[in-house]
Amino acid sequence: MNEFYQKDIISIKDFDKEKLEKIFASTDKIMQLNSVERREICKGNTLAYLFYEPSTRTRLSFDSAMASIGGNSLGISDITSSSAQKGESLADTVRIMSIYSDVLVLRHTLDGSSRFAAEISDKPVINAGSGTEEHPTQAIQDLFTIKKEKKKIDGLKIGIIGDLKYGRTVYSLLYGLGNYDVDVRLISPESLRVRSDSVYEIKKRLSYTESTDIEENIDELDVLYVTRIQKERFPDEEEYLKVKGSYVVGLDLLKKMKDDSIILHPLPRMNEISTDIDNTKNAKYFEQAEYGKHIRAALLGLILNKNGF
Amino acid sequence: MNEFYQKDIISIKDFDKEKLEKIFASTDKIMQLNSVERREICKGNTLAYLFYEPSTRTRLSFDSAMASIGGNSLGISDITSSSAQKGESLADTVRIMSIYSDVLVLRHTLDGSSRFAAEISDKPVINAGSGTEEHPTQAIQDLFTIKKEKKKIDGLKIGIIGDLKYGRTVYSLLYGLGNYDVDVRLISPESLRVRSDSVYEIKKRLSYTESTDIEENIDELDVLYVTRIQKERFPDEEEYLKVKGSYVVGLDLLKKMKDDSIILHPLPRMNEISTDIDNTKNAKYFEQAEYGKHIRAALLGLILNKNGF
Amino acid sequence: MNEFYQKDIISIKDFDKEKLEKIFASTDKIMQLNSVERREICKGNTLAYLFYEPSTRTRLSFDSAMASIGGNSLGISDITSSSAQKGESLADTVRIMSIYSDVLVLRHTLDGSSRFAAEISDKPVINAGSGTEEHPTQAIQDLFTIKKEKKKIDGLKIGIIGDLKYGRTVYSLLYGLGNYDVDVRLISPESLRVRSDSVYEIKKRLSYTESTDIEENIDELDVLYVTRIQKERFPDEEEYLKVKGSYVVGLDLLKKMKDDSIILHPLPRMNEISTDIDNTKNAKYFEQAEYGKHIRAALLGLILNKNGF
Numbered sequence A, B, C: 001m002n003e004f005y006q007k008d009i010i011s012i013k014d015f016d017k018e019k020l021e022k023i024f025a026s027t028d029k030i031m032q033l034n035s036v037e038r039r040e041i042c043k044g045n046t047l048a049y050l051f052y053e054p055s056t057r058t059r060l061s062f063d064s065a066m067a068s069i070g071g072n073s074l075g076i077s078d079i080t081s082s083s084a085q086k087g088e089s090l091a092d093t094v095r096i097m098s099i100y101s102d103v104l105v106l107r108h109t110l111d112g113s114s115r116f117a118a119e120i121s122d123k124p125v126i127n128a129g130s131g132t133e134e135h136p137t138q139a140i141q142d143l144f145t146i147k148k149e150k151k152k153i154d155g156l157k158i159g160i161i162g163d164l165k166y167g168r169t170v171y172s173l174l175y176g177l178g179n180y181d182v183d184v185r186l187i188s189p190e191s192l193r194v195r196s197d198s199v200y201e202i203k204k205r206l207s208y209t210e211s212t213d214i215e216e217n218i219d220e221l222d223v224l225y226v227t228r229i230q231k232e233r234f235p236d237e238e239e240y241l242k243v244k245g246s247y248v249v250g251l252d253l254l255k256k257m258k259d260d261s262i263i264l265h266p267l268p269r270m271n272e273i274s275t276d277i278d279n280t281k282n283a284k285y286f287e288q289a290e291y292g293k294h295i296r297a298a299l300l301g302l303i304l305n306k307n308g309f
Helices: A017-032 A056-068 A090-099 A113-120 A136-150 A168-177 A196-205 A237-246 A251-256 A285-304 B017-032 B035-040 B056-068 B090-099 B113-120 B136-150 B168-177 B196-205 B237-246 B251-256 B285-304 C017-032 C056-068 C090-099 C113-120 C136-150 C168-177 C196-205 C237-246 C251-255 C285-304
Strands: A046-051 A072-076 A103-108 A125-130 A157-161 A183-187 A208-211 A223-226 A262-264 B046-051 B072-076 B103-108 B125-130 B157-161 B183-187 B208-211 B223-226 B262-264 C046-051 C072-076 C103-108 C125-130 C157-161 C183-187 C208-211 C223-226 C262-264
Touching: A017 A136, A017 A285, A046 A056, A046 A090, A046 B056, A056 A072, A056 A103, A056 A125, A056 A285, A056 C046, A056 C072, A056 C090, A072 A090, A072 B056, A090 A103, A090 A113, A090 B056, A090 B285, A103 A113, A103 A285, A113 A125, A125 A136, A125 A285, A136 A168, A136 A223, A136 A262, A136 A285, A157 A168, A168 A196, A262 A285, A285 C090, B017 B136, B017 B285, B035 B056, B046 B056, B046 B090, B046 C056, B056 B072, B056 B103, B056 B125, B056 B285, B072 B090, B072 C056, B090 B103, B090 B113, B090 C056, B090 C285, B103 B113, B103 B285, B113 B125, B125 B136, B125 B285, B136 B168, B136 B223, B136 B262, B136 B285, B157 B168, B168 B196, B262 B285, C017 C136, C017 C285, C046 C056, C046 C090, C056 C072, C056 C103, C056 C125, C056 C285, C072 C090, C090 C103, C090 C113, C103 C113, C103 C285, C113 C125, C125 C136, C125 C285, C136 C168, C136 C223, C136 C262, C136 C285, C157 C168, C168 C196, C262 C285
Parallel strands: A046 A072, A046 A103, A103 A125, A157 A183, A157 A223, A183 A208, A223 A262, B046 B072, B046 B103, B103 B125, B157 B183, B157 B223, B183 B208, B223 B262, C046 C072, C046 C103, C103 C125, C157 C183, C157 C223, C183 C208, C223 C262
Antiparallel strands: none
C-alpha cells in the first residue's frame, strides 16, 4: 500500500524529505504517461472543492489535474453564494461534501480549518490554502519546480522577495525548504517582514538572512521567488508607491543575476515581474504553474489508489 | 420498458405506494453496485440544471448522483447571473437547456413551473423544488430514509417539527406519507402551522394532530423530522427568540424519546438540532443526505434507461 | 492532416466558402453518429472557457458540445469573480488557462482580444464573441442553419432586422454571407443602422439594401434573421417604445411572407418574435440553437483530431 493512500494533506510541516521525494517521483512518472494511461488513474472518482475564500487559480489547477487523470470535480467555488449563507457550520458542510465525493479540497480563511475538516470527513481532505501559513500543495509545487529546473534543491541560494508578512505561500515554502540544505535570503520592505511569531518555527528548520534591498548579493542567488505586494497591506499609499517601484524584477536586475538563475512566482502576478522577463530562459513561473497541475494529479492519484499508479 | 423511462418527476402526488416501492428497490440495487458498474448506468448522459432559486445542496446532490452513474452535469446554478437577466422567458430557457442535455433539473420559485417546463421540454424534467409545496425528490429521499432506518413506514408515529408554514419539504413529505398508514404529529409555533389552504389536501391523504409543545407525547414518536425555523418568518424578533429556544432538539429531549427513534433533517441545519446529537445512534440526517444521492442516481438511471438498470 | 487541426478560430473573415463547406460536412457527419461514437471524438480532452463578458448561452453551447463528444469543460464563466480581479493581465490568464486545457474558448469585450490570446496560447483559441464585430461560431451556426433549412445559401433573399449597430452577431453573419451570392436587406430604426465605419468592409463582400420598414418587400424574403433591440441603446424611452412595437415579428407579418420562408434568431429573445410564431413551420430558431451545439462539436473535433473524425 502506498503511504499516501486515503491520507489527508493538511500541512507542509507533515512532509519530510523522503515523503517529498516520493511525491516528486510520482509526479515525474505521471508526466511521462500518455493521456490515455493518465486517465485510468482516477477514472470515475469525484473531487469536491469547498472554497471559503475564492481562488480561481487553485481551484482550476485541481480541477484540471483531476480531469487529466480521468476524474471529475464538483463543489462550491465561493461559499458566499451557497447554503452556508443560511448559516450552516463548516462541520456540516464538510460532512455533506464528503458524501458527494471521494476527496475533499478545502480552502478556508482560518488556521486549523483543514485539520478540523479532516477529523470530520470520511474522505481524505487536501488543504488548498488556509489561514496565514498553510498552502501545502503550492509548496510542493514550488519545491518540485526548483528540483526540476535546477536538478537539485540542496546547496542552492534562494531569495524570496515581496510581501513576506501576509503571503501564506511564503510560509509554506519556507517550511518545505526546511527539509533541504539551502541558503535563504528574505527580501521585503521593513513593514512586510516575516511575522515575528513565526520566526521561531522557521528558524527551527532553516537559517536565513533578511534584507530590504533587492540588489544586495543578487548575483549569488540560484532562485528568486517573487510574490505580490498588495497595496492594501500598507498603512499609507505613499509608502506603497515607494516600495512598489523598487521591488519590480526587470531585465536590469536579471542582468546582475547568475546566468542560470531562475525566477519563480506563485501567480497571479501584478507588475512585480516585468513582462520582458517572460521570454528569457530564466523565467520559470509558467512552468511552475504547469508543474502544479502535475503535482496535484500525482497527489490525487496517490491518495485515491491503494497501490499508487 | 420500465415505467419511469423518459417520464417527468413533477409532484410527489404523482407517486403511489407501488411506484415509491419500485424506486426504493432500484435505489437498493444501485447501492449494491460497485463504482465501475454504477458508472455504466448513465455513461455519456448529460444532466442540465436550471435553478431560479439557488440551492447548492440540492444541485450538488444531483451533480454527484449523476457523476456516480457515469454522467455529467452542466447548467445554470443561479439564473440571476445568466441570460435570463436579459429577459428570456422560462419557456425559451427550458427549450434551450433541453437541447443541451438528456434530462432537465429545475428549481423555481413558482408553483406549477415544473409542470409547465415539462410540457415544453423534449427531455424529461425533474422538479428540484418549486413553489410552496413541491420537492418530490426530497420527499422520496425522506421516505426511503425512514424505510431503511426503521425497516418499514406503515405503523410508525412520525413527528414533524419547525416551520410547517413555509417549508416546501414538509408539504411534500406529508403528501408522500399519505401513501402509508402513519400517525403524524405536527409541532410548530402557532404562527408557523401548516397553511390553512393546504389542510384539505393533506387531510384527504392522512390524519394528523397538531401541537405547539415539542415535549407532548414525545416518548411515542418513532421518527422526529426537524426543519429550520427562519428568523425572517416572524413579524417581530421577540417572538422568534421565544420560539427559537424551545424548538431545539438536544440530548435532554432525546432522553425522553424511544431508544430506537430516529432524528431526521433535510439540512442545512442552523441550531435546531444540537451538535451533541450528531454522534448518537438516533441521528440519521447525514445518512439521509447520503440516501438522497442514491435516490437521485436511481431516478436518473430509471428515467434515462429504457429497461432500467 | 485536416486543415483545422490545432488551428485557432478568430474571425469569420478567415473562413472562405470552401472552409465553411468542410465544416458543414463535418457537422453533418457528427449529427449522424450515435452517442457512443460521438464520445470517442474528444475523449479525455479538456476545454477551458474564459469569459470576460458573461454569456450563459454561448458557454453552455460549448460545454454541451464538448460533453457530447466525450470531453469535459472547466474555466471562468465570469472573470469579475476571479483572480483577474487581482489585476492579472489577459496574457497571463490565457497562458495559465492553456496549461489547464487542450483548447481555449474566449469571450472578451475588446476587438482583437482573441487574436492576441492566440499568439500567446500554446493551445488553439476559439473566439466566442469579441468586441463589436466578431462571433465566428455563431455566424457558422447561422449559415449552417440556413443551408440545412433552405438546402442552399446562394440565391437567397435574406432580411436582417433589429439592432444592426451594436449586435456583433449581425456583423459576423454579414461577413459570413459575403462568401455566398445572396441578396441582403437590412431593416432597422434609423439610429440602429449598421455602423458607418463597417460599411466599407461589408460592401467589399456583399451588396445590401437598407430600410426602416419591416413590411417593405417582406414577401420576397427567404430568411428573416431577427435580433434583439435593447432599450438601453436608445437616447430616450419614447423613441424606443415607438420602435419596439413596430419591429415585432408576429403572425400578421408571417402571413405576408413566403410560405417556405424561415425565421431565425440568435437568442435569447425578448419579444421581438411573438411566441405564437414558435409552433409554425417557419420558426427555426430552436433548430438554430441545436445546430449551434453540433457545429461547435464539429469544430472542436476538427481542432483536436489530427485526421478529423
